[in-house]
Amino acid sequence: MDKISSESENFQRIVGKTMISDLPDDLLVQILLLVPTKDAVATMILSKRWLSIWTMMPTLNYEDSECKSVWQFFNKSLKIHKAPVLESISVHLGRECPVDEDVGKWITNAIDRKVRRLDFKLNWSAKPIKLPESLYTCNTLVTLRLSQKILVELVSQSCLPSLTLLDLKYVVFKDEDSLIRLLAGCHILKFLHVKRHIEDNVKNFKVKVSSLEFIIYEYDNYDNTGYIRGSLVIDSHALKKIIVFDNSGDSCTIENTPRLDKASISAMCYLGDKFMLSSLIIFDVLFNIGTVKCCTTINFSQLVECRIQPFDFDWLEPLMVLVQNSPKLKLLLIDQTVGINENLPLSWNRPSCVPKCLLTHLEIFEWKEYGGRSEEKELIRYILANSRCLKRVSLSMKSTCDLEDKEKMMDELKSMSRISNSSQLTDTLLILNYYYLARIG
Structure with missing residues (x-):
């Protein structure tokens, strides 16, 4: 009771003892909505006028x-x-x-x-x-x-x-x-x-809602000892945005989604054959052995922005297949803050033909946790040499590199020839420094 009395005294000091009690009930209710419910209830002991005001909130x-x-x-x-x-x-x-x-x-x-x-x-x-x-x-x-x-x-x-x-x-x-x-x-x-x-x-999580426009699905199952594999199936004709975080190893299928234009897929599983992503405009994906088939077999004819997060596999050449299949790509982001394995061999072979997006659309290229491996250098060299519309290249060096190594890597990159005279090379990430999922949601 002492606590309630103290709270009511505080309320009196804030709102005053005179004019406020003369206000209409509806307005007093709106005022009480601005304070926590327990404080609003405490006003009942101020006077008879206040006894029942809070009960109408x-x-x-x-x-x-x-x-x-x-x-x-x-x-x-x-x-x-x-x-x-x-x-x-x-x-x-x-x-x-x-x-x-x-x-x-x-x-x-x-x-x-x-x-x-x-x-x-x-x-x-x-x-x-x-x-x-x-x-x-x-x-x-x-x-x-x-x-x-x-x-x-x-x-x-x-x-x-x-x-x-x-x-x-x-x-x-x-x-x-x-x-x-x-x-x-x-x-x-x-x-x-x-x-x-x-x-x-x-075990089998199925979402079939024809009106659904946005779904966030999270299944955090790191300790899956003895876990029986299940599935995630999303079938929603009106779906526009999707965020999936699933490390359970379940299969994942997205079907009947012709309007889907934004997706973030962070899954440690093999994506199903009916994974419909061809309508995407923005795509954020954990690039691993399970998602690579989906990413390299779909024609991303509308894709404008793409962030990949390579995870524990030889990813450079599959990336170029994805780029080849994305003729309208303007923004390409590589984020290596997860799954970096420096002992994993990387392969690089120049594509047989230059991807269309490099010739006509790509404007921004960012790389977070760039390690400076020879194959990675060749990828950057290729992008700089063939991206006619490139305006900005931003890289942050691997956090384990010392200052001298970072400066050396940046000097190497600056010495590479560029086909676009307007492109700028910086070590300041303008997009990857922000939470990229905000662009999805």
């Missing part, structure tokens, strides 16, 4: 996940909350949440009041809990975020006619059918973010 946030009292505070405050419509409710409960509490009852409460945005993270010490079935038939939900100790179990198809954003982080599915039933009822879903762990009960 359309947005509630309870995110003190490690506080022992947050669950009790949440329970009590929700019981006296009066807003007929809940625009948004966010609840993050940590390990201090009592395991015998019925955490599903507040979800039912929120659904009864036509909640539009719901964010529930449960990280208690008990097993994952099944949420009320009414959650998956809520016709007002626009955004749904579920995290951690939550069991997604559906015995029939969901019906979420307003849902446009679905975010699932480390949840557990009853079975693969529950995943299929959940997605099947999301007819206008635009954005899907999935972050998985190995014990989520799904």
Whole structure:
């Protein structure tokens, strides 16, 4: 009680004791939305005028996940909350949440009041809990975020006619059918973010949502001892952007995506034959033995920007095949911050014909963690000698090189002949110094 009194005194000092209480209820509610929910609730003891103002707030946030009292505070405050419509409710409960509490009852409460945005993270010490079935038939939900100790179990198809954003982080599915039933009822879903762990009960993860425009899929499984290989299949006709991070070794297939124009693929697996990427404009890829076939057999007729991250294989010649298949490429980035193996042999042979993009389009070439190996030098020499439209070449030297070696390598590069008189060679990366995925998302 002393804490609440102190908080109310602070609030009084901030807003003053006179004029503010004369404002209309609607405006006072808007003011309370600017402060944390617990502070808004504390204003109820200021005066009779303030007693019920906070109960009309359309947005509630309870995110003190490690506080022992947050669950009790949440329970009590929700019981006296009066807003007929809940625009948004966010609840993050940590390990201090009592395991015998019925955490599903507040979800039912929120659904009864036509909640539009719901964010529930449960990280208690008990097993994952099944949420009320009414959650998956809520016709007002626009955004749904579920995290951690939550069991997604559906015995029939969901019906979420307003849902446009679905975010699932480390949840557990009853079975693969529950995943299929959940997605099947999301007819206008635009954005899907999935972050998985190995014990989520799904071997074959299939996303078939015709309205989906952007998907982020993350499966971080470094310790895959005894792991049975599965698959990822994405089939979404409206898909425009995709980010995949998957080191599980599962197979990966993207099909029926004629509108896909931006993709970031970081996968330690063999990409399927139906991997449709020919419409891409921006492409970010972990260039490894599993992705190389896809990257060297597709005609990237629309590709303008490409970042490759070579990983533990002989990559120089496959890169030139990709460049050969990308006639409109303007921006080529090589990022060697991962997977550098200095003992791995590299092969270099000049292409039989100059790639069209070098003659007509390539303007920017950047290389991060350039090592100065003879084969790498030949690649740069070839690009400088054949890129007629080149405006800027930027390189950062390998971090293990000392200053003298870096200066020597830069002098060697500057001495190479260039067909483009307007090209500049610098050691300042203008694009790779930023998080490249921002260009995707």
